[in-house]
Amino acid sequence: MKITLIGTGNMGSGFAKQLNAAGHQVRLTGRDLNKAKVLAEQYSNVTAYAAPEALGDSEIIIVATAYDDAAGALQSLGNLSGKIIIDITNPLSADYMSLTVGHSTSAAEEIAKAVPQALVVKAFNTLFAQVLADGPQFSSEQTGTVFVAANDERAKQTATALARSLGWNVVDAGGLVNARYLEPLAGLNIYLGYGAGMGTSIAPTWLSK
Numbered sequence: 001m002k003i004t005l006i007g008t009g010n011m012g013s014g015f016a017k018q019l020n021a022a023g024h025q026v027r028l029t030g031r032d033l034n035k036a037k038v039l040a041e042q043y044s045n046v047t048a049y050a051a052p053e054a055l056g057d058s059e060i061i062i063v064a065t066a067y068d069d070a071a072g073a074l075q076s077l078g079n080l081s082g083k084i085i086i087d088i089t090n091p092l093s094a095d096y097m098s099l100t101v102g103h104s105t106s107a108a109e110e111i112a113k114a115v116p117q118a119l120v121v122k123a124f125n126t127l128f129a130q131v132l133a134d135g136p137q138f139s140s141e142q143t144g145t146v147f148v149a150a151n152d153e154r155a156k157q158t159a160t161a162l163a164r165s166l167g168w169n170v171v172d173a174g175g176l177v178n179a180r181y182l183e184p185l186a187g188l189n190i191y192l193g194y195g196a197g198m199g200t201s202i203a204p205t206w207l208s209k
């Protein structure tokens, strides 16, 4: 798949590693082009671009910035008409222990309002960066889960195929409105990881009998 990845931080680095390993063609951009170049140099399938050149012919854009920076970062790419945006953000407070948006909306829905010509999918937001970078296998020989919520079926299926190509199980979490559940789920994961001391090698999943 052809993917534009925005962000060179914790999540951006994990995506660059895993997308490269899965053979996807990645156009990487960030606020600091040099950081993007340094990261891209590690991977044969990842190339760094300044924002105005970063879209190219990518069908998917992964936005791996803070929620507050996401709309501006997406808009800096140019024409997003028909593009699939994978929103991995969590709208966290400064101490990471609560959400700044929720209940009657979500980060994903607010981003969708900011880029109405694009198709927004909520996904990957419940994975710690350390888990993303390490990949989907857990020590208990379980495979981790990516929850996917979107209104557009093609966008959801594309995001599902992307997550599966990286080895993740996928749970269809319904429409984009259910980002209102997925973002607090990430909040609980952060509490358990940092607040309750379980560490960052954990991830939520769903079981079925």
Ligand SMILES: NC(=O)c1ccc[n+]([C@@H]2O[C@H](COP(=O)([O-])OP(=O)(O)OC[C@H]3O[C@@H](n4cnc5c(N)ncnc54)[C@H](OP(=O)(O)O)[C@@H]3O)[C@@H](O)[C@H]2O)c1
Pocket: 006, 007, 008, 009, 010, 011, 012, 029, 030, 031, 032, 035, 063, 064, 065, 066, 067, 069, 072, 073, 088, 089, 090, 091, 092, 124, 125, 126, 127, 128, 129, 130, 186
């Ligand atoms: N870390 C996690 O475990 C985790 C897990 C799940 C979801 N998330 C979510 O994933 C997102 C990224 O988290 P992170 O931990 O990777 O954050 P991070 O390490 O701070 O990285 C954020 C990246 O976004 C870049 N950025 C900011 N504004 C930008 C803009 N206008 N254009 C292009 N790039 C811009 C930053 O550039 P600079 O380097 O110049 O600052 C940085 O490279 C957040 O929304 C977070 O809630 C994080």
